[in-house]
Amino acid sequence: MHFLELLVELLLMPILAFVIGLAMVLMMRRIGARIQRRVGPPVLQPIYDIIKLYSKDTQISHGLMHEIGIIMAVGGYIAAETLLPVPGLDGLADKGGAVTLAYMLMIPALGMALGVGQCANPNGSIGISRALTAMLAYDIPFILVIFGASYVYGTTNLAEMISIQQQQGVSSWGIVQMPLLALTALLILPAIMGKHPFEIYVAPAEIATGPMVEMSGKFMGGLFVMQCFQLYTAGVIFTTLFLGGGVYWITFLPKIFLVVAIPMSVAYLFPRYRTEDVLRLMWKWPMLLGLIGLAVVMK
Amino acid sequence: MNELDKIPVRQEISVAQGSVKRSNPLANVFDELVRFCQSRSMFMLHYCTGCGAIELPPAMTSRFDMERLGIQPMVTPRQADILLITGYVSVKTLKRIILTYEQMPAPKYVIGICSCTVNGGMYWQSYATAKVLKEYLPVDIYIAGCMPRPEAVISGLRDLMGDIKSGSASNWKRYFQNYDHYLGNQQKLFDEDWQTPTDIIAEAEHYGLITDQTLGEHTALLQKHQQPLEALEFSLGEKREKIRGENQ
Numbered sequence A: 001m002h003f004l005e006l007l008v009e010l011l012l013m014p015i016l017a018f019v020i021g022l023a024m025v026l027m028m029r030r031i032g033a034r035i036q037r038r039v040g041p042p043v044l045q046p047i048y049d050i051i052k053l054y055s056k057d058t059q060i061s062h063g064l065m066h067e068i069g070i071i072m073a074v075g076g077y078i079a080a081e082t083l084l085p086v087p088g089l090d091g092l093a094d095k096g097g098a099v100t101l102a103y104m105l106m107i108p109a110l111g112m113a114l115g116v117g118q119c120a121n122p123n124g125s126i127g128i129s130r131a132l133t134a135m136l137a138y139d140i141p142f143i144l145v146i147f148g149a150s151y152v153y154g155t156t157n158l159a160e161m162i163s164i165q166q167q168q169g170v171s172s173w174g175i176v177q178m179p180l181l182a183l184t185a186l187l188i189l190p191a192i193m194g195k196h197p198f199e200i201y202v203a204p205a206e207i208a209t210g211p212m213v214e215m216s217g218k219f220m221g222g223l224f225v226m227q228c229f230q231l232y233t234a235g236v237i238f239t240t241l242f243l244g245g246g247v248y249w250i251t252f253l254p255k256i257f258l259v260v261a262i263p264m265s266v267a268y269l270f271p272r273y274r275t276e277d278v279l280r281l282m283w284k285w286p287m288l289l290g291l292i293g294l295a296v297v298m299k
Numbered sequence B: 001m002n003e004l005d006k007i008p009v010r011q012e013i014s015v016a017q018g019s020v021k022r023s024n025p026l027a028n029v030f031d032e033l034v035r036f037c038q039s040r041s042m043f044m045l046h047y048c049t050g051c052g053a054i055e056l057p058p059a060m061t062s063r064f065d066m067e068r069l070g071i072q073p074m075v076t077p078r079q080a081d082i083l084l085i086t087g088y089v090s091v092k093t094l095k096r097i098i099l100t101y102e103q104m105p106a107p108k109y110v111i112g113i114c115s116c117t118v119n120g121g122m123y124w125q126s127y128a129t130a131k132v133l134k135e136y137l138p139v140d141i142y143i144a145g146c147m148p149r150p151e152a153v154i155s156g157l158r159d160l161m162g163d164i165k166s167g168s169a170s171n172w173k174r175y176f177q178n179y180d181h182y183l184g185n186q187q188k189l190f191d192e193d194w195q196t197p198t199d200i201i202a203e204a205e206h207y208g209l210i211t212d213q214t215l216g217e218h219t220a221l222l223q224k225h226q227q228p229l230e231a232l233e234f235s236l237g238e239k240r241e242k243i244r245g246e247n248q
């Protein structure tokens, strides 16, 4: 019985994540549109896009690795979703923990690198090298944040972190306990989501959307699906570490949408940084803030 | 007023190319859903020719906002659904257009914006422009005008959406079915050893779109001149040595 329950949870968590992710993509595009004084896409636009991409007649595959790469990119996120506790569904959260999650989140980027490698398009290779550089840039502050949070709560188990914050009220939320680390996380959030001003690897004008250059049809559809997961994951991690997670969806959903909306609204106001500037910026301010934050919580 | 009627809007669509209804009603519903999504989500290639391109930014930005119709720009042909030809096409540009068009995944649509794509417009006497676009590529919709206002562009795009939804926008199949004709016109303009990296005949076979007009004298010419594609040699080091040698 227990096994069946787990199975249902494991199926349900990625599906929920996908649906919420679709709404987040819509929100992102609407925010962008409103900032540019446009109406923005209709409500079901993300779904139209994905169905359209999967229904293309021509599906250009560049070989086995290309296909496996996309599966890894989407699969990595699906695996990550089962490690993220949400209200009512814990999945594998108490067995995995924050460190496993941090590893899981690297798989999609590596999958993309493998897949793009086989496309043999120079723009793609430049894009993927930029994507990995960006990952290097934000991962160090990210690890600092995860380390700090684990230190404060005394556990790497995400489900336990949530219950600690839930039992002791707002004053025990991560954002009150370690405001500097929360700020660090907020600063690297756009980079984790691959959005402006850190979207160095998509760069449509110079490298024709980088890793996506040879992706068409269902491969691009896979990446669209991945984007939904990406936004959702970033929102849920931040909420779990700093905003007390949630026992009920009704309090949980506004939090994750708010978390995604903040960097989005800021993002559309800034142009893109150069690759080396991203690295310099990430390793200077978020890292400095993160280290000071760590020192404060460990005093 | 009658003259206006002569401006083509759509390339004639033969009955055989209309949507084929499948016998299974569920499959029909599925087809309709897919067509609906295809019409509501169109990625257009960011590739512009001629002066009509200047009308696209207003059509995309705050005043007319194409994104509310699900149309957004994409930068690589692999992801694009519509190719907008926004004005006169010089011979040199046409080569790039054909290269780009052949790389786009089907179903793909071509929109000819501006009078210059219909009949050459004011470049009629130019030696360097290709006059009638539909001789080289199957065009789905023409938006005539010198240049058409954003309202006209949007209304043309809406026409295309209607065609896709009803299943009659299958002009991309023409390219495979009548490849010999299109290739012939291209060869006339570019020279008889003109070739592109995309193997259209193999693709036509893949889609089952080979007709007796797919192969002909022009494709025979193509096969005679065709050179196999080879990966470019990567020899930065040698080249640098060579340049250095020349400089000394």
Ligand code: SF4
Residues within 6 Å of the ligand: B050, B051, B052, B086, B087, B088, B113, B114, B115, B116, B117, B121, B122, B145, B146, B147
């Ligand atoms: S129709 Fe007029 S505006 Fe358009 S490309 Fe020709 S000359 Fe330019």
